Amino acid sequence: MLAHFRWNPRNRYSIAALGAVLDFDLAKRPEDGIMLYSFASPQARSIFREVKAARTDSVFIAGGPHPSGCPEETLEYFDYVVVGEGEEALPELVRVLENGDDASRVRGIAYKKDGKVVFTPKRENVDLDKYPPFKPPLFGPIEITRGCPWNCAYCQTPRLFGHKMRHRSVEAICKYDKFYEDKRLVSPNAFAYGSDGITPNEAAVERLLKSLSGNIYFGTFPSEVRPEFVAPKMLELLNMYCANKELHLGGQSGSDRMLKAIHRGHSAAQVLDAVELTHDAGLTPVVDFIFGLPGEREEDQQLTVDSINAIIEEGGKVRAHYFLPLPGTELAKTKPEKISPEIDKLLGKLALGGRLTGSWSDIKVLKKNK
Template identity: 55%
Template sequence: MDVCFRWMQKNTYSLAALLPLIPGNSIVKKPQDGIMIYSFPTRQKESVFSEVDGSTTDSVYIAGGPHPSGSVEETLEHFDYVVIGEGEETLPELVRALQAGNDPSDVRGIAYRREGNVVYTGKRDPVDLDKYPCFDPEGIRAPLEISRGCPWQCKYCQTPRLFGNKMRHRSIDSIESFAKHYNDLRFTSSNAFAYGSNGVHPQFDKVERLLSRLHSMEGKNIYFGTFPSEVRPEFVTHEGLDLVDKYCSNRTLSLGAQSGSDRILKEMLRGHTSEDVSVAVERCFEHEIIPVVDFIFGFPDETEEDQQSTLKQIKWISGKGGKVRAHYLTPLPSTPYENIVPAPISDSVHKILGKMARDGKLNGNWNK
């Protein structure tokens, strides 16, 4: 059976990691006969489900990624198999079983339907990142994944639910081996400044070991703590910023603030305060680094007063010359907020956000 990965604009990072693990695969933009593999987030689920349901190909459909992993039974209404969580070990084993005509029940880490019932085959242990590539050197490129998992339990976020609440880090040797294929080095991590640590207390000596090794490679531009990674505000210390100054090319830093309301931050279990955000922003400016700060509107029970607190902090950051990305909450499967209805944005806040967006002072998907 031929193996085809369905390429979509939002799943290139997943494909980059998985393509080297399955020989003889193809990348396609529509269903083909054989084994069809999809990876997709919640925002794409309706279009993906519609495509699979309307397909007339002779295919076995496998789904993985954020939405299928978090909403297994819904996904199995459209797909034959779901790979739950990390796919580096599970997906190749499932593909081999299907190609050999073997019983997939022996493959841990998947779910499927049998006689109308959903069968779960059991969890796998977390993967050792050093054993697996973080991109396909011969095909799709993606930023270098340096860490996985998160110790925080933010109620809106899938990361600790999919990858565990213990941070795992790729070794410096492994990162360096992949860095040889890039000129510009960008990274994925739930918190770049947490590299080498437990994710609660930074270990900047380990961050420096990584950055100094990469900096010693000729012709490399290092962009650390920028999109698609971010940095938690309480990790933004002068010690960490000194490392950016010393080793990195970026003069921006991506910060996850999420709300300017301490009540909302506490309720979502974010683990930092609005003051932590303000201090982080001030420290960035002291180092002539522009903070790029993310906020989310629509948390459950969020009042206009909470939204005004967030708006006040947004205006303060923007007024100082920082950049802001504002988003409207998307309830994600497997999170405590999975079934909530996002709070509406008040008219007065919406009006000001709209003007800021038109003036080029705001980016994001807040306009709901």
Template identity: 50%
Template sequence: MKVNWRHIPPANNSYAALYAACELAGYRLDPVSEPSGDITCYSLTSISERTYRDEIADADCITIVGGPHASACYSDVAAYADYVIVGEGEYTLPRLISALERGDEIPPGVATKSGYTPADHTVLLDAYPPFTTVFGYTEISRGCPFGCGYCQTPRLFGRCMRHRSIDEIAAATARFRDVRLVTPNAFAYGSDGIHPRFDRVERLLSRLKNRIYFGTFPGEVRPEFVTDRSLELVVQYCANTRLHFGAQSGSDRILRQIRRGHTVDDVLSAVDCCREHALAPTVDFILGLPGEDEEDEIATVDLIQSVTRSGQAHVHYFMPLPGTPLAAAEPHPLLPETQKILGRLALAGKITGSWMEHEIRFFRQSSHV
């Protein structure tokens, strides 16, 4: 059976992980620029879905669709795709391909026009390599205990953190000079995601013999995890001179409302701590969050300007994502003065991102460092 993978650049890391999982099961996912073969697989976000929906509906082969959008909107996607993988795919995708090849019953974790049976498993990261011959970043942790209202991560992967073992991480990264690690919160490695275990973080970093980039894209951190101890580990073991973490808002009221789990003071403390350890902070912000008023927006812009005196801000306009508590919420329109300030900061090279077009965020995120 000929199984292909539709090449979509921002889904490259998903391709690497699923290629490895399918390879273990005896299947090869060949990259293609259009649907072909017996089966073509897709991984879609809520932005890319707009581009590939008609292509999938018109495909002359079996189509299997996964990814964050498909997982959150599986009934909608099943209206034009043959099979929809809901949630994690390492176990379900090879199992589905095998069922199609043998003519067996469709496994749990797959939606069709006829309905959906929830998955009967949770992926153990050590059971699958992060990549094999198709290279990707090394995922070290999955899941997040925080319930940020805008975020799909805990809805896709659960609120219990799972970690890849140090032995498996070391084996996966051994062939590379530079190592970048995928995780919802790099400083949460080895912990429950709420109470840091910096002893385990140090055990991981001391084991790797590469140029390590830790706490920066694609494995940022949370501001309350930025401490003297965590930054001492970065300075001692890592190559990055920046630390990337999320603030999202400069208003404590909005942070509480979106269930972010930290305060503005935590952000300010993290920025100061970075300065003290000669690390430049790169801080994420979301503008236009539902429920914002002018005072909240001004507070966020003030915090952005404060951050950019010693670092950089990464700014985006709120996009409601399916499957999240804020999926039905409308973005708050930005003040004209906010747009002027952001424009000046962008021209000065102080901020990156997009506060106007979500497509810019989607197609550039894979190159952000």
């Protein structure tokens, strides 16, 4: 059977990474054979509709954040779910299906048998050095780290990839240096490279950055940096070796009460300290905040608005997000808190003035609450 990967711009990083371990072509609609999908929660409904309406002779396999977090729901539409990392499980599952063998021997998947969901034994986390970040002509950023030791209640990263940070070695990263003039290095916390994710390892970061050539983008979207990891030495390394003039920081809330509730592990003051250090180093801080966290009160929202105003006054930028409960997280089954009319008005003024940006759910949902 031919394997086809459903193309979508939002899953291009997954396609590039899995293209290094499996041969497939790209499809813009379901086709006969093995159909592969990777998607996050915002895309789930449209993908489920597409698969349900398909009139093809296909075996449908799903992976990625949403299927891994909601395998039971996904198996209402798909034949198999790869739970967690796909570098080992997906190629093995495809080979088994092509040979007509028993899929139950493949670890790290879920499927239905006699109407019940079956989970095969979990796999060990992959060694990043064994698997390329991409295979030309499919290109993606260079993923340098997986996993996170923190346990933020809204975040899927530790649930998908574990609480122990795994780093691609400098030697392995440098193998892909030649493919780009502009290098984008992806990590859940760029300044944690080479460390346990709790205590920074400045020497490891310097060794990585000085080993690369061209234009290096480090600590920028789709990566970010935890605010307590921002220190003068790290910023000095950024200015010395990197091309980016912005640094993306995960702030999440201006309320210490909410930061504690979501197990964030840093204070609101540390966010503003990181902003000031970043600005003083000649870089533009770009800070993410989440509104509508479960249990958030109007006074918490006001504290976040106060932080936003302070960051803007410091010359920074802010990205506002409206809380979306993600499957597999502590807050998976909760509902977003509404934005108070007064706070919504303040955010609307900032957005209209071009001082606040966000994703589709951010401004759209904020406007719905008016």
